[in-house]
Amino acid sequence: MDEIFQNLATGFGGAFTPVNLGLCLIGCLLGTLIGVLPGIGPIATIAMLLPITYGLSPLGALIMLAGIYYGAQYGGSTTAVLVNLPGESSSVVTCLDGYQMAKKGRAGSALTIAALGSLFAGCVGTLLLAAFAPILAKFAEQFRSPEYFALMLFGLIAAVVLASGSVVKAIAMVVLGLLFGLVGTDVSSGVTRYGFGVPELYDGIDFVPVAVGLFGLAEIMSNLDKREENRDLASKVGSLWPTREETRRAIPAVLRGTVVGSLLGILPGGGAVLSSFAAYTLEKKISKHPEEFGKGAVEGVAAPEAANNAGAQTSFIPLLTLGIPSTPVMAIMVGAMMIQGIAPGTALIKERPDLFWGIVASMWIGNVMLVIINLPLIGLWVKLLHVPYRILFPIILVLCCVGTYSTGNATTLVVMLAIFSVLGYVFVKLGCETAPFLLGFVLGPLMEENLRRSMVISFGDPLIFVQRPISATILAMTFGLVLLIVLPQFRKTREVAF
Template identity: 65%
Template sequence: MTELFANLGLGFAVALTPENLVYCLFGVLLGTLVGVLPGIGPVATIAMLLPITFNLAPIGALIMLAGIYYGAQYGGSTTAILVNLPGESSSVVTCIDGYQMARQGRAGAALAVAALGSFFAGCVATVIVALFSPPLIVLAQRFGAAEYFALMTFGLVAAVVLAHGSLIKAVAMVFLGLFLGLVGTDVNSGAQRFTLGIPELTDGIGFVPLAMGLFGIAEIVANLAHPERRELLAERVGHLMPSRADFRASWPASLRGTALGSFLGILPGGGALLSSFAAYTLEKKIAQDPSRFGKGAIEGVAGPESANNAGAQTSFIPMLTLGIPPNPVMALMIGAMTIQGIQPGPQVMSQRPELFWGMIASMWVGNLLLVIINLPLIGIWVRLLRVPYRLLYLAILMFCCIGVYSLNNSTFEVGLTALFGLVGYVFIRLGCEPAPLLLGFILGPLMEEYLRRALLLSRGDPTVFVTRPISLALLLAAVALLVIVILPAVRRTRDSAFQD
């Protein structure tokens, strides 16, 4: 316990330096901004900022990027409540009751409950990250190639199962990601695969062009394809503070949401999105009068808003301890760490304690900053919605191009980004989510590497995956998850949960 305090002390010493405070503030401000603006999400924003972070100190860069992620969870609720537009996919459920509250003139209460619930969840999640990361790291250090392979198999299965929308499409996208991940030089033999004789492809398809194209550029194209539709209730924000009754109804929901979100965030495939959906379903299930939901029930705002923030933060645990991204944002964070020359994994905590604990401490600092920013600035955020998209997107596109080019000084990668932007738009039209593709792309090459290494180390004996207990347990869990989702009864529940 004293060690925990010493570690957190080190973390706060790092996070509270003026420089890192500024990065944190900038990150959460930007996160809130992209959260407020529908169409631009944290994945696209972080993807666009990746090249810039290169010139920052590693800790400052990571603090800023992390701030964008959980900051977006705060901002996303603002537009969801005020204009019934989810600023973030994770605030989709907040629209349901939040917007109804706003129409009843209780927008202030809804916004305040969302912000305070998020703050509470953020504080709890920070402690959870600090408490659970070290034991998980100890576990991770016993992981060999076989265990990593099993873990990634589990992660990929979970990513498919937990993705919303069509299951077949999710599977297809994972496989497409795996195939794209094959491009490049084979790590064992040094042979080139699917490089088409293009020298720029010998190290594989770049992660930044892929992510920026699929998420950033494709979203811009999709947004331009839809006419702007904005219905503002800015003049009806009303009084800000929730009533005593609101508080009584919302704090247990916040508590439940925090617990659920913290747990789901750790799972591969989890994170903010899944947490908020699950929390809303839970609140509706245990409510005495479920019919109030959809008509402005404050629990329907407090629960999911707490859950998505808790989930956003605990999803850092697998990334920081195992080097495995549980969701696309964490995949981008791994990209950012790699650009900084830090190999994510269990060794980060022992080799770079200031980075590890500084980032954890910055989460609490960031949450505090977010409450301070969000409560008074709601009026300004609403006004930002009036910036015409036709002006905004030009600036975004230009920064994307500069960003990609500056990464490797390669015009080829700018072209690649444009190509993936086009592909991403096709995916949006087809209703295919790019997130499973990204996870397949990240995990695929790693899985292959670990599979082959496990077999090399066992001298070709494939039973190594089932004779090692951790590996066996993980593979069984993956099979169980697959069976569950194939069972029709469970599938119906899953579908209805996502339709709510």
């Protein structure tokens, strides 16, 4: 325990410089801004703002990107409560009861409960990260290629189980993503695969146009297909203070949401979205008044908001300890770390303690900043919601173009962006989830390398994966997940959840 506090002191030392505090604030502000605006999520935002971080120190860059990510969680709840539109996918469930509270004139109270619940959950999630990441990283030092391969397989299967919609289509999307990930020069043999004579493809497909195209522009395109809805803006925020009764009901819900979110956030493919759904379902199930849900139940705001923030923090654990991104947002973090010359993996905590503990410390600072940004400044964000979409989206479009172009200063990147926007739009229309695709795309090359290495060690015997205890355990868990998909009982719950 002492060691943790000592390490945290180092971390706060690194994060408390004026520059890093400033970057944390900018990240949180940008994140809130994006979170409040419906139509563009954290994935596309982080991807297109990556170039802004090139000139920063590695710690500064990661602090800012992390700030954008959890800032978006806070901002999303504002839109959910006030406009009944999810600013982010992780605040979809907050709409259900948050907007009903707003209709009853309790918008301010709902926002306060969401913000303070998120603050509490964020602190717990960060504490878990600080306590368990070093232990997990130490344990993971014994991992070799077979374990890594098994772990990535587990992650991909988990992403499939947790995707909404058809399981088979999600698996096909993972496979398609893996194939796209293989484009470029094969490291082992030097052969260029699927290069089609385009030199830009020899190093593989760049991550940024894929992420911005699939998650940013495809989203804008399908938004434009719908008529601009008349936003039913809850005009009055009302008092920010919850009543005694509301507080009494919110506190246990926040605690439960924090537990659910922290656990699900660690799971590969879990993260913030699933956490909030699961927390809402749990609250409804154990509540003495399930009929109040959907009509403005305080628990229905408190629990999912706590859960999505806890999940957002703990989803950093697999990334910072194993170097494996478990959600698309974490995949972008890997990209950001690579650009800064940091290899995410088991050695990170040992070799760059300043970096790891600096990120942890900045999460606390960021969470406190966010409460300050969100509650007293709520009027500002409400004004922003009045800006019509037809003015917002061209500006976002420019950001996407410049952001993508400057990752490599090549116009081919923008052409790729166009191609992946169209592809993403087709996927949306055909009901195919893009998150499994992106995870497959990022993990493809890593999986191939580890599979090959395992096979070299075992002389081509696939039994190596079950003979090694750790990899066998992970594979057994993977198999368990597959069974879950097949079991009819679970299928039903899954359909209800999504």
